[in-house]
Amino acid sequence: MTLDAVLRVRRGAFEAVVELRVAPGEVLAVVGPNGAGKTTVLRALAGLDPLAAGRVALGDTVLDDRAAGVWVPPEHRPVGYVFADHRLFPHLSAADNIAFGLRARGMRRAAARAVAAQWLARVGVAELAAVRPGRLSSGQAQRVALARALAPRPRLLLLDEPLSALDAGTRAALRTELRRLVGEYEGCCLAVTHDPLDALVLADRIAVLEAGRIVQAGTPAAVARHPRDGHVARLVGLNLYRGTGVGGAVVGGAVVGGGVVGGGVVRLADGTELVVAEPVHGPAFVAFPPTAVAVHRSRPDGSPRNCWPATVAELEPHGSTIRVRLVGRPQAYADVTAAAVAELGLAPGRAVWAAVKATELAVYPA
Amino acid sequence: MTRTAPTRQRSGLPAVLWLPAAMGLAFLVLPLAALLVRAPWRTLPGQLRSPVVLQALRLSVLSATLATAVCLLAGVPVAWVLARSAFPGLRMVRALVTVPLVLPPVVGGVALLLALGRRGVLGRYLDAWFGVTLPFSTAAVVLAEAFVAMPFLVIAVEGALRGMDRRFEEAAATLGASRWTVFRRVTLPLVAPGIVAGAVLCWTRALGEFGATITFAGNFPGRTQTVPIAVYLALETDPAGAVTLSLVLIAVSVVVLVALRGRWVGGLAA
Numbered sequence: 162m163t164l165d166a167v168l169r170v171r172r173g174a175f176e177a178v179v180e181l182r183v184a185p186g187e188v189l190a191v192v193g194p195n196g197a198g199k200t201t202v203l204r205a206l207a208g209l210d211p212l213a214a215g216r217v218a219l220g221d222t223v224l225d226d227r228a229a230g231v232w233v234p235p236e237h238r239p240v241g242y243v244f245a246d247h248r249l250f251p252h253l254s255a256a257d258n259i260a261f262g263l264r265a266r267g268m269r270r271a272a273a274r275a276v277a278a279q280w281l282a283r284v285g286v287a288e289l290a291a292v293r294p295g296r297l298s299s300g301q302a303q304r305v306a307l308a309r310a311l312a313p314r315p316r317l318l319l320l321d322e323p324l325s326a327l328d329a330g331t332r333a334a335l336r337t338e339l340r341r342l343v344g345e346y347e348g349c350c351l352a353v354t355h356d357p358l359d360a361l362v363l364a365d366r367i368a369v370l371e372a373g374r375i376v377q378a379g380t381p382a383a384v385a386r387h388p389r390d391g392h393v394a395r396l397v398g399l400n401l402y403r404g405t406g407v408g409g410a411v412v413g414g415a416v417v418g419g420g421v422v423g424g425g426v427v428r429l430a431d432g433t434e435l436v437v438a439e440p441v442h443g444p445a446f447v448a449f450p451p452t453a454v455a456v457h458r459s460r461p462d463g464s465p466r467n468c469w470p471a472t473v474a475e476l477e478p479h480g481s482t483i484r485v486r487l488v489g490r491p492q493a494y495a496d497v498t499a500a501a502v503a504e505l506g507l508a509p510g511r512a513v514w515a516a517v518k519a520t521e522l523a524v525y526p527a
Numbered sequence: 528m529t530r531t532a533p534t535r536q537r538s539g540l541p542a543v544l545w546l547p548a549a550m551g552l553a554f555l556v557l558p559l560a561a562l563l564v565r566a567p568w569r570t571l572p573g574q575l576r577s578p579v580v581l582q583a584l585r586l587s588v589l590s591a592t593l594a595t596a597v598c599l600l601a602g603v604p605v606a607w608v609l610a611r612s613a614f615p616g617l618r619m620v621r622a623l624v625t626v627p628l629v630l631p632p633v634v635g636g637v638a639l640l641l642a643l644g645r646r647g648v649l650g651r652y653l654d655a656w657f658g659v660t661l662p663f664s665t666a667a668v669v670l671a672e673a674f675v676a677m678p679f680l681v682i683a684v685e686g687a688l689r690g691m692d693r694r695f696e697e698a699a700a701t702l703g704a705s706r707w708t709v710f711r712r713v714t715l716p717l718v719a720p721g722i723v724a725g726a727v728l729c730w731t732r733a734l735g736e737f738g739a740t741i742t743f744a745g746n747f748p749g750r751t752q753t754v755p756i757a758v759y760l761a762l763e764t765d766p767a768g769a770v771t772l773s774l775v776l777i778a779v780s781v782v783v784l785v786a787l788r789g790r791w792v793g794g795l796a797a
Contacts, residue, residue: 207701235700248698252716261712262702313703 162220162316164349169214170198170205176213177201177373183317183349190364191353191375192396198373199353200245203319206351207242208235219316219349236265241315245322247306249294255305256281256290262313280308285338300331307342318343320352324359333525336362357399358448358523361385369393385494386486387477398484400493401448404429406441406524424519433490436467436519446525451484453521454495457514458505466518473511476502483507487515559777566774567767574771582749583757584775590665590753591733594672598680598729601673603722606684607710628678635674636742643670643743667744668751672733679732680725687721688714727787731780 164183169176177198183189193199204210206217208224211232217225224233241262249258259280260273268276281287284304294302303323310318323339324332340362343350353370354360360367361381368378369389377389384397404427425440427447435447455461461468471489478484483502485495493515497507505513567574574580609621627635643650643661653659661667695717699709715722737755744751746760754776761769 209697209701235697236703236705238701240701242698242701244694244698246694248694250695250698250713250716252719261699261704265699265702265704265708265712309702 162348164206164217164219164317164351166206166217167215168202168205168212168217170201170210171213172198172201172210175201175373177205177370179370179373179375181351181368181375183351185316185349186347187366188343188350188352188364189366189368190360191351191368191370192355192357192360193353193370194355194396197370199355199370200321201373202370203242203321203351203353206317207240207319208233208238239316241310241313241318243303243306243310243318243320243323245325247294247299247302247326249297249302249306249309251294254291254293255286255297255301258294258305259309259312262309266313276312277308280312281305284308284342298331299327300335303327303335304338307339311342311346314348316348318346318348318350320350320354322354323352324356325354337526339363355396357397358401358446358525360397361399361401361448362446362525367397369396386475389479393479398451398494398496399448400451400454400491401446402427402429402435402491403444403446404433404435406443406445407434425524427524429491431490433469435491435522437522437524438519439524441524441526443526448523448525449517449521451494451496452482453517454487454493455516456485456487456495456497456501456505456507457516460514461516466516467522468514468516471513471515473507473509473513475509476507487513489515493517562770562773562777566770570767571771571774574768575775577768579748579757580768580772580775583752583754583772584779586665586668586749586752587734587754587776588779590668590672591730591736593669594676594733594736595680595726595730597669597673598677598733599722599726602677602680602725602729603684605677606681606688609681610685610688624681625678627675632675632736632738632740633742636671636739639667639671639674639739639743643667662743663745663747663751665744665750668740668753671739671743672736675736675739676729676732679728680722683725683728684718684722687718687725690721691717723787727783731783734780735776 162185164181166179166181168179168181175198179198179202181189181202191199191202201210205212212225212227214227215225216223216227219239223229223231224238225231249255250261253261256274256277259277260270263273263276264270278287278290281290284307286301286304289297289301289305294305297305303326307323324336327335336359343352343363352359352363364381366379367381367384368375369384370376377384377393381397384393385399407426407428425437427435427437427441427445429435437447469489469491471487471493473485474488475486476483477486478499481498482496483499485497485507487493487495495515501507507513605624609617609624640647640662642648643653645651645654645660645662650661653661661670691714695713696709699713704712735755736753737759740751740753741756746752746756754772758769758772758776761772
């Protein structure tokens, strides 16, 4: 039941021309700045906006084909849509919001109620069944919105900036939750976001959208390794690791950045340990931008930070900076200036030291 | 200095306006005050129990309620068409809907007679085919009131539909709801406050309707004699009774307005 879409959508003077293919169980993240046409693409897939040209098919089912004159209206598409502004019906309780799609598709009230209750539990807000959206926090509302979109078992799930309306704490928690739910989901999933971390955590593949065109696509690692230009580099430029927090061990009198005493350690699968500014326990993501990585020829002084030997594998220039791929433990990307490359004599095979301050590491519970 | 500036600005009404404003207010309040002053308070309880008053009141409330129901059934779809569709002549239709607002009610009554009277354009067939004669019946009262009051409902509901957040309707469509389901389960509940406001306006307008009613339905106690018509007739023969009936009309309107305001507007603000 693969999604196959070739779209040409107009919105005023703006035009998006996009080709997308998402396999069942796969998550494609469309990353791009605001105004790149991300939402336009989603709306066209859901049938909310007409295509100027193109074709959308889910497996053998053609949803939209301008040339053949086929158009399935939104209410008949097996599509679930999670809106950036959640759009929960204000006059219905959380449970009734989730039951809405089931009822609309003909399920009996009692059965729909039962399924809604299951979904409330699955997204972790079972106790909020009777609460109206006006009284939900933004995180709770987004969970209910997710359950509402998933409850009718759509074959295509569209997520429009699913985490952007949330504050940082809620966001980290829900990102993990979303990863789990999307991982369990068997249909095709398309998520649009302007946040590279969301994309890297959620997606199997990334497509970078700029001004209505996909400028690059591939696995997160591939796109991060060879960003097409400086803009894409910034957009997907993130070193991301999964590991386990091993507590708030005081790290050798760690005084890092703005005088943070103590901190935490995250141990990665290969045994590498990263020092972070705050104590962490349990599974966690650690992320830092390539710009935070300093490259030295010899071991730098003032050691309470992450510092490890690495080998330069690749140099990829984009814009005024050069992205250096470093092989070591951990692997990382570093953005350095052209001057630094010359000064340090960076070339593939060159042995260097990489260093990142603990305060540059963002940690998220996984 | 900066602190006093805003207050000065707020109270900076030109003094010239105060006098006409006071006169305008007096003009609105004085007649009502006169009604209260001259009301036969001592004999009021007895008069209220008189069959004529009770009969007229019952008929008024019944016909205004039925007229509101008619307006809701026909007016909400009209409002929906005005708010949501686009076709050539839409502006013309909107203008036509508001005609009863500016039309003298008596003219409305005459027009209803010409349309639905025994020899009317439509009425002759009603008579010939179904044996139905509308004029001078309670049904005629309801129709006359609905004719005059419908624009109030249509305008209120159209405004509510236009002001409504359509993103919820989109969300409902992506959840598999047909257009009718969207209308029933999303659009209607979301514009309910507007519909209630329109219905209240509609009901109070219908309750006070006089010109179209007396022209189209006449004056038959118990059948077509509503409170406003009873007031007008009583003024000739029984001025105290007219005052009593007027007070009843005011009281009913005020009670309904206050009750619904508290229930709906208050509820929305919370």
